[in-house]
Amino acid sequence: MSINRGLTEEQVLLRDTVRKFAEANIKPYAFELDEKEEFSYKISQEMADMGFFSCFIPEEYGGSGLDYVSYIIVVEELARVDGSQAATIAALNSLGVGPLYYYGNSEQKKKYLPKISQGALWGFGLTEPEAGSDAGNTQTIAVKDGNDWVLNGSKIFITNASADITLGSTVLAVTGTKPDGHKELTCFLVENGTPGFTAKKMEKKLMWRASNTSELYFEDCRVPEENILGKRGDGFKQMLGTLDKGRLSIAAMGLGNAQGAFELAMNYAKQRKTFGVPISRHQVISFKLADIEIGLELARTYLYDVCRMTNRGENIIKEGAIAKLYCSELAHTASDHCVQIHGGYGLMKEYGAERFYRDQKLLEIGEGTSEVQRIVIARSIGCFD
Amino acid sequence: MNILVCVSRVPDTTTRILVGPDGKTADKTGVKFVLNPFDEFALEEGLRLREKNGGSVTAVTVAGEVAKDILRTSLAMGADKVAIIKTENEFDSYFTAQNLAEFASNRAFDIILLGKQSIDYDSLQIPAYLGELLGIPSIGVVSKLQIEGNNVSAERDIEGGKEIVSAQLPCIISAQKGLNEPRYPKLPDIMKAKSKPIEEVAAIDCQPRTTILEMSIPSKKRAGVILDGSDGSLDKLVTLLHEEAKVI
Numbered sequence: 001m002s003i004n005r006g007l008t009e010e011q012v013l014l015r016d017t018v019r020k021f022a023e024a025n026i027k028p029y030a031f032e033l034d035e036k037e038e039f040s041y042k043i044s045q046e047m048a049d050m051g052f053f054s055c056f057i058p059e060e061y062g063g064s065g066l067d068y069v070s071y072i073i074v075v076e077e078l079a080r081v082d083g084s085q086a087a088t089i090a091a092l093n094s095l096g097v098g099p100l101y102y103y104g105n106s107e108q109k110k111k112y113l114p115k116i117s118q119g120a121l122w123g124f125g126l127t128e129p130e131a132g133s134d135a136g137n138t139q140t141i142a143v144k145d146g147n148d149w150v151l152n153g154s155k156i157f158i159t160n161a162s163a164d165i166t167l168g169s170t171v172l173a174v175t176g177t178k179p180d181g182h183k184e185l186t187c188f189l190v191e192n193g194t195p196g197f198t199a200k201k202m203e204k205k206l207m208w209r210a211s212n213t214s215e216l217y218f219e220d221c222r223v224p225e226e227n228i229l230g231k232r233g234d235g236f237k238q239m240l241g242t243l244d245k246g247r248l249s250i251a252a253m254g255l256g257n258a259q260g261a262f263e264l265a266m267n268y269a270k271q272r273k274t275f276g277v278p279i280s281r282h283q284v285i286s287f288k289l290a291d292i293e294i295g296l297e298l299a300r301t302y303l304y305d306v307c308r309m310t311n312r313g314e315n316i317i318k319e320g321a322i323a324k325l326y327c328s329e330l331a332h333t334a335s336d337h338c339v340q341i342h343g344g345y346g347l348m349k350e351y352g353a354e355r356f357y358r359d360q361k362l363l364e365i366g367e368g369t370s371e372v373q374r375i376v377i378a379r380s381i382g383c384f385d
Numbered sequence: 386m387n388i389l390v391c392v393s394r395v396p397d398t399t400t401r402i403l404v405g406p407d408g409k410t411a412d413k414t415g416v417k418f419v420l421n422p423f424d425e426f427a428l429e430e431g432l433r434l435r436e437k438n439g440g441s442v443t444a445v446t447v448a449g450e451v452a453k454d455i456l457r458t459s460l461a462m463g464a465d466k467v468a469i470i471k472t473e474n475e476f477d478s479y480f481t482a483q484n485l486a487e488f489a490s491n492r493a494f495d496i497i498l499l500g501k502q503s504i505d506y507d508s509l510q511i512p513a514y515l516g517e518l519l520g521i522p523s524i525g526v527v528s529k530l531q532i533e534g535n536n537v538s539a540e541r542d543i544e545g546g547k548e549i550v551s552a553q554l555p556c557i558i559s560a561q562k563g564l565n566e567p568r569y570p571k572l573p574d575i576m577k578a579k580s581k582p583i584e585e586v587a588a589i590d591c592q593p594r595t596t597i598l599e600m601s602i603p604s605k606k607r608a609g610v611i612l613d614g615s616d617g618s619l620d621k622l623v624t625l626l627h628e629e630a631k632v633i
Contacts, residue, residue, distance in 0.1 A: 009454050013461060014575050016419070021569050051572030064572035074572070 002297065003259075006304065007069070014070050018077040021050060022085075030082040033210035034355060037203060039163055040210060043085060048119035052078075055093050057101045061109055062117030068307040072252040079256025080263075083359030084210035086256060088121075090249035091159035091211075095367075096122030098245060099170045099187065103230040103238050108189060115167060123161030123169030123199075125190075125216050126239055128154060133372050135172075135239060138185060140218060142173035148222040149175070149188065151196070155216040157366075162199035162214035166192050169199070169216060172235050185235035189227045196221030207359045244317055245310065246367050247324035251303050254327030254363045258299070258334035261356040262292045265338040268345075279341070288337040295330040303327060318380035325373040328363035335360045386440035387492070388431040391485055391499040391511065392424040392459055394452040398504065404600050410475065411505075411600065420455040423500025425462075426560035429567040430530060431498050432463045438532075440495075441465040445488055447481045449473045453583055460578035461570035468584035477593040478506075482514030484588050489519060494555060496537075501526045501559040512559035522552035528563040 004012045025046050033040055047053065055071040057063030066074070071093065079086035100112055100122065116122055131137040140153025151173055155161075161169045168191035176184040190197055198217040205213060230238060266289055269280035279285045306319040335356040339346035346353040364370045378384065396402055397417040405412040420428075431442045443466040444459035446452050456467040470484045489497060497519075502509045516523025522537075528547075529540035535554045540547055542561050570578075610625065612618035626633045 008579075009457060010461075010575050010579050013454070013458055013570070013578075014572065017461075017569050017572075017575065049571070050569060055572065059573060065576050066572060070572075070576070 003300070005301075007073075011070050011073060014066075015073050015077060018050075018052075018074050019080070021046075022078055022081040026078070026085050027081045030084070030210070031349070031352070031355070034082075034084060035209075035349070037205070037209045039088075039212045040085075041163075041165065044088065044121075044163075044165065045119050047085065047089060048117070051117075052089050053092060053119060054097055054113065054117035055089075057097060057113060057117075061101070061113035063097075063113070064117075068248070068310040069304050072248055072303065072307050075249050075252035076256040076259070079253040079359075080260040081256075082210070083253065083257060083355070083362075084208045086253050087159060087208045087211040087362075090246075090253055091124070092116070092121055094246035094249040095124030095242060096160060096170075099124065099229060099238055099242050100189075102241065103187070103234070104189075105230075107226070108229070112167060112189070120165050120167040121160040121163055121212070122167055123158045123214065123216075124242070125155035125158050125161065125169045125171040127157050129156050133369060136183065136185075136236070138172055138174055138183065140171065140173045142175050142186065142188060142223075144175075145222070147225050149173075149225065149228075151188065151190070151218040151221040151223065153218050157202070158199075158214045158216055160212050160214075161216060162192075162201045163212040166199065166212070168192050168194075170229055171216070171218070172239055175232055175235075178233070184233045185239075186232045187229035187235040187238050188223050189229055190218075190221065190223055194221055194223065207362050243367055244320050247320040247373075248303065248307060248310065248316075250363055250367050251299075251306075251320075251323040251327035254324070254329075254331040254360065255296070255299050255303060257331040257356055257360045257363070258292065258296055258327070261331070261335040261338035261353070261360075262289070262296060264352055264356070265289060265292070265334075265341045269341055285341055288341060292330075292334045292337060295333065299323075299327045299330050318377055321368070321373040321376040321380075324363075324368070325370050325377070328360070328370060331356075331360035331363055386434055386438040386496065387494050388434055388440060388442045389489055389492070389494040389497045390424070390428045390431045390442060390444045390459070390464070391497065391515075392428065392444050392446050392455055393421045393500075393503040393505070394418050394446065394448055394455045395421045395503050395505040398422075402602075404602060409597050409600055418451075418454070420458045421500050421503045421505075423502060423504070423560055423562070425500075425567040426562065426564045427498035427500050427558075428459055428462055428464065429565045430558070430560060431496075432568070433565065434496065434532065435465075443468065443492075443494075445470065445485065447472065447476070447484045447588065456583055457578045458570065460581050461575045462568060463570075463574070466584065467581075468586055470586045470588050472588035475597075477595045478508040478510040478514065479594040480588075480591055482511050482518060483591040485511070486515055486518035487589050488586060489515075496532075496554055497557045499557070499559055501561050512557055516557050519557075521555050521557060523557040523559070524550050524552060525559045526561045527558050528561040530558060530564065 051064035054063035055066045075090045142149040142151045171188045171190050174183045175186040178184050196219050200215045202213045272279050303323045306323045338353045339357050342353045345351045397419045403412040442464045444464040445468045447470045524539045527539045531538045537552045
């Protein structure tokens with residue numbers, strides 16, 4: 001099977017296991033959860049029990065100890081069935097667990113990571129109403145007062161930050177001005193329930209409707225000095241490093257979405273007949289399916305290769321951006337073809353095609369828009385030198 | 386409780402099987418193989434018995450080197466030890482049973498669990514063979530199992546109903562669907578399975594009792610023709626039987 005080409009025995013077993021889990025424990029409920037815009041605590045706990053909440057961190061922190069290819073297969077297989085549950089896992093691992101594990105000190109890791117792996121969530125507060133692609137324009141400010149820092153400001157579109165099982169969020173704030181005139185940015189670990197901190201669920205989303213998305217508000221919110229992640233002033237670097245790796249999980253969501261949409265379209269095209277033959281035999285339809293297959297082969301091969309680079313500790317700034325962009329655009333094309341192939345039924349919710357179509361759209365916007373990815377790629381090939 | 390689970394490696398149910406060029410074996414190229422689904426029920430039951438009574442679960446297979454993947458699956462699900470009785474030749478159920486019996490005979494297992502059948506060759510012979518070769522009770526097609534001390538009570542699916550059978554340990558139980566809901570291996574256990582040892586045992590030489598002469602794929606069914614039953618269609622029927630079906 002080309003889907004498993006080049007994978008190790010345990011990676012194949014892992015894919016089979018996650019696929020079975022997703023088919024049995026997520027698929028039957030995905031439609032209704034999406035419809036009701038409901039975050040499922042039951043499925044979340046089942047995913048935590050499987051080891052999805054801390055995929056790539058070592059066992060000493062309660063993690064599953066996966067390599068990066070294996071982690072990305074988990075996200076891919078979840079997205080093949082449901083964007084919402086895949087989003088919970090991708091955001092938690094890449095944006096919640098990632099910064100804590102890579103930049104946290106040992107007390108911080110011991111305090112939060114084991115709890116997260118057992119079934120708690122952690123958010124990543126970067127985007128603000130006025131600072132998305134332009135993250136340097138962060139307005140949330142932290143002022144030192146004795147041993148505390150006092151935070152004021154707000155964050156928006158933060159995944160996993162306001163569920164009942166959310167432990168807290170990593171929050172980027174301005175802590176001063178650097179000698180070169182740029183803002184000094186620092187990350188703070190802010191626990192839910194801290195006075196002055198409010199996390200509010202955002203509703204009426206187009207996509208990922210069964211995942212938790214939040215607005216965060218800080219009003220004279222005091223956090224102790226020891227809640228700084230890493231060192232003061234390292235915030236921007238930490239955010240960029242987190243996003244570099246995070247792009248791979250968005251790419252995995254694109255690949256999984258495209259795979260799911262492809263299978264749905266293929267099944268339908270072989271069943272549905274027009275002019276006496278299955279529509280998959282009509283050239284216009286078969287070429288669409290062939291085009292998606294080309295994209296899936298290329299995307300999967302490239303994404304796994306970039307994951308192997310990550311395993312070896314290599315720099316993936318350009319490659320991560322390419323993978324994210326390519327897989328997101330593949331999901332766009334594949335889910336669009338899927339709806340088109342379904343014709344009128346593609347527009348009806350119960351056929352599932354429209355959910356792939358809605359869920360993919362975030363991928364071209366979240367964790368760096370496609371436009372930003374092109375800037376990253378252009379910069380890395382020397383266009384702006 | 387010392388528990389043995391016999392497992393086999395079979396083509397995934399969704400895989401399309403073709404016959405190899407020799408006309409006697411399945412063409413394995415591009416075929417995805419998995420742990421036999423009925424053996425998953427057996428393994429799950431073994432793990433539950435261990436969780437309740439303590440002890441250890443050993444999974445064993447009679448197969449070639451490639452079958453190590455299903456032993457890793459067994460480890461990931463929770464087996465304590467795994468072993469492969471190695472042979473690279475084609476073999477029959479008798480050969481498998483002889484080898485399993487040889488493996489089990491000096492290891493003092495309290496119970497031997499296995500699927501009621503392997504979904505590849507569907508011979509359904511191993512549980513009965515094993516009981517005979519080891520001289521212990523063998524209860525087949527079990528969908529509910531209770532063990533108190535040495536007393537075994539097993540519910541069997543029979544045509545149109547259920548049958549409850551009792552026996553004493555040690556015994557052999559072959560698992561039917563419904564016995565339990567097999568667990569998913571957890572991610573950390575999948576990763577750890579690769580570093581656990583697989584015991585290798587050379588297969589004992591024993592003459593197979595059957596030989597496969599030919600293997601073939603059922604021919605595709607052709608669409609039927611419905612005649613309207615009028616007198617005129619009688620002639621057509623005769624023509625079709627003579628020229629198309631060539632039976633008269």
